Amino acid sequence: AQSVTQLDSQVPVFEEAPVELRCNYSSSVSVYLFWYVQYPNQGLQLLLKYLSGSTLVKGINGFEAEFNKSQTSFHLRKPSVHISDTAEYFCAVSETYNTDKLIFGTGTRLQVFP
Amino acid sequence: NAGVMQNPRHLVRRRGQEARLRCSPMKGHSHVYWYRQLPEEGLKFMVYLQKENIIDESGMPKERFSAEFPKEGPSILRIQQVVRGDSAAYFCASSPGQGPYNSPLHFGNGTRLTVT
Numbered sequence: 001a002q003s004v005t006q007l008d009s010q011v012p013v014f015e016e017a018p019v020e021l022r023c024n025y026s027s028s029v030s031v032y033l034f035w036y037v038q039y040p041n042q043g044l045q046l047l048l049k050y051l052s053g054s055t056l057v058k059g060i061n062g063f064e065a066e067f068n069k070s071q072t073s074f075h076l077r078k079p080s081v082h083i084s085d086t087a088e089y090f091c092a093v094s095e096t097y098n099t100d101k102l103i104f105g106t107g108t109r110l111q112v113f114p
Numbered sequence: 115n116a117g118v119m120q121n122p123r124h125l126v127r128r129r130g131q132e133a134r135l136r137c138s139p140m141k142g143h144s145h146v147y148w149y150r151q152l153p154e155e156g157l158k159f160m161v162y163l164q165k166e167n168i169i170d171e172s173g174m175p176k177e178r179f180s181a182e183f184p185k186e187g188p189s190i191l192r193i194q195q196v197v198r199g200d201s202a203a204y205f206c207a208s209s210p211g212q213g214p215y216n217s218p219l220h221f222g223n224g225t226r227l228t229v230t
């Protein structure tokens with residue numbers, strides 16, 4: 001079975017500072033990896049995904065993530081955050097041969113201060 | 115091009131009542147997924163349906179919960195005899211096909227169920 005750990009429940013940061021949101025996963029099989037963002041009272045929106053190929057994945061809104069197989073991590077980064085990036089961020093995995101369901105982490109709340 | 119539509123946005127039920135949550139997938143999408151988000155937790159998979167078929171219901175509680183996706187009309191998540199522990203946000207997602215190559219899953223804005 002897979003599991004996803006997001007080590008930080010909250011990350012406060014000032015505007016224009018860099019940010020890294022950490023995600024580690026556990027799985028005995030190959031996985032696909034995803035980051036989603038959830039704005040208040042809204043559904044989830046895909047930021048980026050890793051399926052195969054280059055381990056550095058670029059997504060929307062200036063976010064990127066790097067897949068590190070040896071460390072089973074998929075940390076999300078942005079070099080300069082904006083107030084509008086304030087939201088909840090979820091890391092998720094799915095098995096490559098059973099993609100019916102996503103396993104989500106508990107989320108990291110990014111709070112950007114002016 | 116409307117996204118995934120869920121209604122109602124907020125639903126209040128007393129213990130013992132029934133809750134019916136509706137989800138209309140994006141146009142052209144025939145795959146529907148239901149997830150539940152408990153307070154302070156991530157989303158948990160409940161069920162995956164295609165038109166008229168339940169494909170994977172491994173995340174559904176064994177009792178009181180059921181889901182359907184009829185040939186015509188929205189997908190329905192039904193919770194009978196609700197209890198306070200059912201209070202959560204229920205999200206529906208849709209995709210045009212199975213697998214991450216048909217991702218992203220398009221999520222609705224959720225139905226927030228409160229059981230009093």
